Amino acid sequence: MHVGFIGLGHMGSGMAHNLLRAGHDVIVYNRSHGKAEALASAGARIAADVAEVCRNEVVITMLADDEAVTAVTFGDRKMIAALGKNAVHISMSTISVALSDRLAEVHRQAGQVYVAAPVFGRPEAAAAAQLFIIAAGDAHAVQRCQPLFDAMGQKTFVAAATPSAANLVKLSGNFMLGAVIESLGEAFALIRKSGVDPHRYLEILTGTLFSAPIYKTYGTLIADEKYQPAGFKMSLGLKDIRLALAVADAHSVPMPLASLVHDHFLAGVARGHGDSDWCRLAELSARNAGL
Amino acid sequence: MHVGFIGLGHMGSGMAHNLLRAGHDVIVYNRSHGKAEALASAGARIAADVAEVCRNEVVITMLADDEAVTAVTFGDRKMIAALGKNAVHISMSTISVALSDRLAEVHRQAGQVYVAAPVFGRPEAAAAAQLFIIAAGDAHAVQRCQPLFDAMGQKTFVAAATPSAANLVKLSGNFMLGAVIESLGEAFALIRKSGVDPHRYLEILTGTLFSAPIYKTYGTLIADEKYQPAGFKMSLGLKDIRLALAVADAHSVPMPLASLVHDHFLAGVARGHGDSDWCRLAELSARNAGL
Amino acid sequence: MHVGFIGLGHMGSGMAHNLLRAGHDVIVYNRSHGKAEALASAGARIAADVAEVCRNEVVITMLADDEAVTAVTFGDRKMIAALGKNAVHISMSTISVALSDRLAEVHRQAGQVYVAAPVFGRPEAAAAAQLFIIAAGDAHAVQRCQPLFDAMGQKTFVAAATPSAANLVKLSGNFMLGAVIESLGEAFALIRKSGVDPHRYLEILTGTLFSAPIYKTYGTLIADEKYQPAGFKMSLGLKDIRLALAVADAHSVPMPLASLVHDHFLAGVARGHGDSDWCRLAELSARNAGL
């Protein structure tokens, strides 16, 4: 397929590479030029501006946050103006439910198609085409995008017909990961202060009930107190939990555990750890235990 | 081996059966007689009192709580008085770290051996010899018990040389399960109020990052709002989180997530759901969201 | 002075009356006409639209929320367009710090003066000219407004030269009131479940350390479980704590108690109590204790 791709950060670069590898014709755009050139050597064409990328049947955006997506989609020379009738915008960024709803509405009015398809997975998973893709939108449109999803991920889940449902699932998933990290942080503080070996402890956890790889991944980082380099930055973890709380607030759903995780990420960022891995949340529990 | 077994509840019955199946010579004692008889037909001998059970090289206790274990171990005609020199007491109940420390000391003074070996697993796992056993104590003593552990569990983990470390690991594990249930409860409240199908949602969670069976088990119960019969009662969940907080308090380890889970279990019990499955924790999130 | 007054709700009506009583020349505007007429009989002139109110040296706004203030101030025929050079806008509504900052900037650009002057006090205090007024802005401008403040309140406090500081103080004050209500709710649940008489208990609290009238006011409502009519609606309490958390989030200040109060107000609103007095927060503690 002919695909436009906007946003070549840690995640986007790997994803665009995988589209090329799968034989798709990819034209890329990134605000800073350097990253686009690395993809050019892998066969991508480089667009001069957003408008040029939009001369495709499908355009993927993979950007940092609501602000970046808003900047690229709205305004005079931006995506919504540039995209053709029936063209598809696949928004794979982790954005708010509110912005996703707004994009759905605006694309609809412009006669365009909007599919939300945020992903689970760290940059290594993006590079290895091992992402989990959560797609939502018109069933036919999602089907049209499937070859692209196949190129980038290990599996695609269709959440619902309303695009923003995929964003909600993604945000709730990141909340649940935050809860896992918080619970590990508190448990490790207790274990360490009781004199039990953290690595032995982790082995027991992951060898019994907590067999999901996330426990191993995060537990190892916490046991090693190794928070650099960041697989996923604490500032982004804070952003996502904020977005989860925003939609919870809008729907009148109290989420006290989400509030707790939010407050702890906020403390981490306030203490200057926004660029550390979000697992550094565990350090707060350790510090508060006098460790 | 010749094994005494005290406590034939939901868990203990299955465990004793598995010891018999593995060819061990088992003499059982239970406060209410009926349960012992069921085991007799499977080949167990029935003891008239605690003292009779204690005329064995190894005695296992699998009781409800600290109170029950204290009643069986201390006092004039009880275990500590009745057990011989070098005999082993394997305490498999979920008890407090403080009681486990006290048992270690008292058995030591009596020239007896104390091994703590609490388990992870629901009654079905106990029946199927699929428990995870967390053992701690003198390395040689633990080794001596291994054939028994092999008969009851799928795998044994040795936590440390201090027996109570196993109890700590068990309690911290139940805290982490409580955290999983709380996070699922909040996420499902949000998802349901947003109109996303809960079963579809659960499929996405368990098909992506949350692949540990616990998420499937608890998530299904929550999606189905099926809290009877209880695999593990909320009153017991409350008891365990209380014990986790007690040791955390003793070691000056603040655990705000554990406090939150405690407060929610306490609300569930206060509302009359102590006999429901502890997953019913999720109902509080649903109710507070107006569902 | 010649004063325009916009917003004749529970608070605004009493305040406008007091301006009239103090001899000021008041022209009022309210979206729904009925309330303006009641003031006309007390000597107020009625404006046909916002623009007419703005032909005064000072215009006071006392509106429900950010949305109402935004609607009145921005747009083609609205306050900022209609107000003359050097005219003063006194914003007495409880609004966000962000909107207050924006108003300060926009009025400055228009050559106008902006003073923030939110108040502490319930409708009865507004009617009795017993409000506490928290003013912030250019010192000279605040001084110019003092005769008006004297007519409406019992005392004026000048918070800072930055107008939004007054809004911050107001929001933080409402957070602290929310904390008082939450603490009373939990304490009363405990007291009632222990069989102590709630009124006797309240008498002890207020007769000893908790002598501020707020404890008496809220404690009595909670002891009587009398949540209608609302002196201050729970939905507004939720709104204010949301605004407090928004500025805390923007400044990276974790406020776990504010999060807790927010989540409990949200539960109250989700359960259909948005129009009850915000003291009904206490009911959640009672319910969770099985009362």
Next chain:
Amino acid sequence: MHVGFIGLGHMGSGMAHNLLRAGHDVIVYNRSHGKAEALASAGARIAADVAEVCRNEVVITMLADDEAVTAVTFGDRKMIAALGKNAVHISMSTISVALSDRLAEVHRQAGQVYVAAPVFGRPEAAAAAQLFIIAAGDAHAVQRCQPLFDAMGQKTFVAAATPSAANLVKLSGNFMLGAVIESLGEAFALIRKSGVDPHRYLEILTGTLFSAPIYKTYGTLIADEKYQPAGFKMSLGLKDIRLALAVADAHSVPMPLASLVHDHFLAGVARGHGDSDWCRLAELSARNAGL
């Protein structure tokens, strides 16, 4: 009256002095001898042991915690054995509801009278006979004690006929003070990070709705960040909130704000601030905000 007095710490010394000043005949006992001698010069007799103090119609205990009270009351040569029939034990220490219930029962069985009478007030208030006394027990017995209460306090409140009700009221009051401190700590962190002057802010709080002296006392300490010397130690604040949570747990009353305050005091103690004033709780909010 002839009064025995046990426990001459920061609080007890002042209280015993005031009994002497009011003309009562006081015999004192303290574990460490030095403090008793200071009272001897004011006219007190010094007892050699607990038994000697108990040869009086009324004996007051004012000790640090449950452990100290248990040591003095139970055992072979202790209060309950030494006290005569119909003699009154006034327990003014801040102890658990459970211990108070136990004392009531044991004294009753011994034909003695038990009155619980914990106090609100810092050491300066004890020295100035300005304590608030919360008494509970048999009405006639409380009346008998009134002259003593009058000598030590500014006002006595009778909580109920069950002695432990007074302890419950005291503990719940300390919980509410903890909530005030937490709310001040969070508000000051927000205010400081927003650039508002903390002392100006405090002046507004205490000049408006938060007029109770506790807000002035604690707010000033927090604004000054002056946590030494301790008027009331954080370790004692932690002890009291623990006791409040214990009775709440026993009565199935979830108190999430009490849990939050507990966890923060625990963090303070774990970080080595157990001997600081309990207001230092505010420092945690400041640190978590990066201040």
